[in-house]
Amino acid sequence: DALKKSVKNIDSNTHLRGESIYVDDINIRQGTFFAVVFDAPVAHGKIKSIDYSKAEAVAGVERIFTYKDIPGENQIGGILPDEPLFAKEEIHFWGMPIALIVAESEFIARKARALITIDIEELPVITTAKEAKEKNSFINAPRSFGLGNADKAFKDCDYVFEGETFSNGQEHLYIETQGSYVEPLENGNLKVISSTQGPTAVQKAISKVLGLPMHKIEIDVTRLGGGFGGKEDQANPWAAMTALAAYLLNQSVKLILNRHDDLRMTGKRHPYESTFKIGLTKNLKIQAYKVEFLQNSGAAADLSPAIAERTLFHATNSYFIPNVATTVYSCKTNLPPNTAFRGFGGPQGMFVIESAIAKAASELGIAPRKIQEANLFQENDVFSYGQIAKQVEAKNTWNAAKNIFNVEALEQNIKEFNASSSNLKKGLALMPITFGISFTNTMMNHARALVHIYQDGSVGISTAAVEMGQGVNTKLLQIAAQFFSIHPEKIKIESTNTTRVANTSPSAASSTADLNGKALAKACEALLSRLKNIVTEEFNASKETIQLKDEFVYINNEKTALTWNELINKAMMKRVALTENAHYATPVIHFDKTKEKGHPFAYHVYGTAVFTATVDCVRGTYEFDDVKIVHDYGKSMSQGIDLGQVEGALIQGIGWMTMEEIAFNKKGKLLSNSLSTYKVPDIFSIPKNIDILPLETEGNEMAILKSKAVGEPPLMYGIGAYFAIQNAIKAFNPNYKLKFHAPMTPEKVLTSLYAN
Ligand code: LUZ
Ligand code: MOS
Helix, strand or coil: CHHHCCCCCCCHHHHHHCCCCCHHHCCCCCCCEEEEEEECCCCCEEEEEEECHHHHCCCCEEEEECHHHCCCCCCCCCCCCCCCCCCCCEECCCCCEEEEEEECCHHHHHHHHCCCEEEEEECCCCCCHHHHHHCCCECCCCEEEEECCHHHHHHCCCEEEEEEEEECCCCCCCCCCCEEEEEECHHHCEEEEECCCCHHHHHHHHHHHHCCCHHHEEEEECCCCCCCCCCCCCCHHHHHHHHHHHHHHCCCEEEECCHHHHHHHCCCCCCEEEEEEEEECCCCCEEEEEEEEEEEEECCCCCHHHHHHHHHHCCCCCECCCEEEEEEEEEECCCCCCCCCCCCCHHHHHHHHHHHHHHHHHHHCCCHHHHHHHCECCCCCECCCCCECCCCCHHHHHHHHHHHCCHHHHHHHHHHHHHHCCCEEEEEEEEEEEEEECCCCHHHCEEEEEEEECCCCCEEEEECCCCCCCCHHHHHHHHHHHHHCCCHHHEEECCEECCCCCCCCCCCCCCHHHHHHHHHHHHHHHHHHHHHHHHHHHHCCCHHHEEEECCEEEECCEEEEEEHHHHHHHHHHCCCCCEEEEEEECCCCEEECCCCEEECCCEEEEEEEEEEEEEECCCCCEEEEEEEEEECCECCCCHHHHHHHHHHHHHHHHHHHHCCCCCECCCCCECCCCCCCCCCCCCCCCCCEEEEEECCCCCCCCCHHHECCCCCHHHHHHHHHHHHHHHHHHHHCCCCCCCCEECCCHHHHHHHHCCC
16 A cells, blocks of 8 residues: 555655745745834833834835724734734733834845834733732633542542642744735735745734735745744734735735744743642552643733643543543733644643652652553543543553563663762653644634646645645645545645635644545545546446556456546546535534533544653753654554654654743843754754654544544653653752753753752
8 A cells, every 4th residue: 555655755855955935935026025023122011102213214114014004903813802913002022013114125124123212111021920820910711621529539549749830931943934925916905925824814814904805815825944833823913914014005025034033022832830739549540630720821812722721631641530620820921922832732731740640659759650550541531521532542552662662671771770870860751642633622623625637637736734844745645646546746735825725724733634634535535436427437337346546447456448647538528527625524523611521632642752861960961862652643644754743743842841941031021032042952962762663553533544643742752851851860869859840951950960
C-alpha cells in the first residue's frame, strides 16, 4: 500500500531551494506602500495627546491611520468584543497598536515612527494572574468541571498533598513573522494575502473593521512559515490594518512585522499559576484531585476562554480519578493578549497533575512512575467532562515504553551512575499523554473540499487547510492519489482561498488533516462514483466490480484498456460534472456547557515518553541523554511527516519546560524582547538520542484513513524534561523540596542544587 510508505513532503524541493513563497516574497504591485505600526510605550494608561506632525512631515510618508479612520467598527475581538484594533483613549498593554504609518518604504515609515511623541497618564499595571484575581480583574466568569465529590473523598484518603505551580508563557517564534499584503481590486473589492491559520477569521475581522460585506474580501494563503497557534487569531489585526490603508488609499499596502515588533506586540502561550490538592489511598490510587488554575489572559479575551476550557479537559492527563474538582479563572492583566499555542491550554493543565504526582511521590519516598502507572485510564473509564474512554491506549503505550526501553534496567543504571558520580547526576522521568482531538467548540468541527478534474486528467484541490510546515498538503495529495489511483504529479493542492472554500474553521486543534481530509475523501468518492457510472454503461459491468488502479480501469480485478485520461475525456463528452464540492462535519461529538458534560472529542491520542537527564551539579547546566517514546499514530498515512511532527513538538515542549523564559518587568515591558534574551532549543541542546516508536494499533475510524491527528499531543511529552531534571537534582541534594516553577533554567537548577 503506497500510503504506508514514507512520503516526501511536497514542499521539500522549493523549501530547500529557497523558492517557497511567503508573504514577504510576493511580487508586489507597482506603487505599493509599506506600513509600520506605532504602539504603546507603557502597559496601562490614558492617552492625553499624540503629536504626529513631525512624522507626517517626513518625505515619503503617505498617511498615518488611527482609530478615527475606521469606517466600520474599531473592534477585532473574536470570542468577546473587548479588543480595539487601534487604542482610542486607553492603553491596556505595552505594544498595543495605536496607529499605522504608511510610507513609500519601510525604512521611511520606521524613521517617521521614531518622531511620534505621545503624552500618557500612567495607570497601575497588573502583570500576574494572582494580582489580577486579588483585584477581581477577569475576562469572564470562571469555569468548573467536576466528577464525584472531591471534598468528601479527601476525607477518606490515606495521603493528601497540596502545592502550587507556575508555568511560564512561550513565544511562538514562527520563522515567518506576522504580515499581510493587500491589493485593492475594482469596485472596492480587496485581495488579501495573509500569513494566517484562519483565512475566514481574517476575512471577518476586515469585514467588521471596514464595514464591508465578506464577499468583497478575498483571503489567499499559500503557506505559512510556522504558526503554532500564534496565527489562529492574531494574524487578524495586521491584515485589518493593511486592508484599512489599502482600502482608503486605493493602493496596495504591505505590512510585515520585524522580529522585535512581533515579539513586543503579539500574545504568547498563557502563563498559569495554579494550586492543587491530591488525595491517594495506601495502594497509590488517586481518589481525589482538586485544582484551581489562574490563567494570565493578558489585556483582552482573544481565545483565552476556549484555552481555559481545554485546560479543564486535560486537567487529569492520562489518569482516571473518580473525584475531581477543577476551576479556571481567566485573569485580565496588562500583558499583550495571550493566545493559542500548540496544546491550547492542555499542557498547562497537564503540568499541574504531573506536579501533584511528583509531590506525592517525593513525600512518600517512591518513584513517581509507581503512582502514574497505578492510575492510567482504562477502557470505559469516564473523563471528568462525561466522555467515556474508548479504544484507550494509555496502558498500551506505557507498557510498550516500559518494556521495549527496559525502564527498570534504566533506573538501575541511573542509580549506579549516581552512586559513583559526585558532580554529574542523572534523573529519569516518564511522561504519559492523553489529548482530545476536535475543536472543543463543537460547531467548529467541519470543513469543505472543492475538487476539479480538468479535461486532461489533472486534478486541482482546494480545502480550508492551511499549510504551515506541518505537511497537511502532502497528506491531502496522498488522499486524492489513493482515491483516484493516479500519479501524485497529476494532483495540485491549491492555495487556501476564501472565494473557493468559504466559512472555514482555522487550521488548528490538530484537526486540519482529519476535517479537510474527510471532506476531500467525500468529494473524491462522489467523483469516482460518477466516473464508474460511465464505465458501467460502456462495459455493461456492475458498479461494484469496477476499480481504478494505477491510471487504468479494472473490472473484476482485470485490467481494461481504458486509461484514467480516456475516462476523463469520456466524462467530458458525456457532459458529466468533473467538479465536486463536499462538506464534512464530525459526527457523534457534542458538549453541553450548562452541565459541563458531553462527548466533545472524536477520539484521543496517547503516548508515553521516557526521559533521562544529566545535570552538571557544579554549573547547573543539563543535557538530555535520551528521550524514548512510544506514540499512538493510529495507522500513520505519512510516517516521515508524522515523525517530524512528534520530534518538533517534543523539542518545542522541552523548550517551554526548560529554557524558554519570557520576562516582563513590573511595568509590563517585555524584557525577553529579542533572540539574544529569549532562548529556544537548538541543535546543540536537543536530546542526544531520540527514539520514537509507533504503537501498533488498528487506528481510529474517526481519523482520516485511520491515521490519527499528530500536531499538538506530542508537545506535552516535553513536561517529562522538567521532572527528569528535578529527579537529578534530588539525587545530588537530598534536602531539595521539589519546586514546580517552569521553565527549569540552569539558574534555577543551580540554586536548587544548593538549597536546603
Ligand atoms: N483552537 C480552537 C484550538 O479554537 N479550539 C480548540 O479546541 C483548539 N484546540 C487546540 C488548538 N487550537
Ligand atoms: Mo492551535 S494552538 O492554533 O491548534
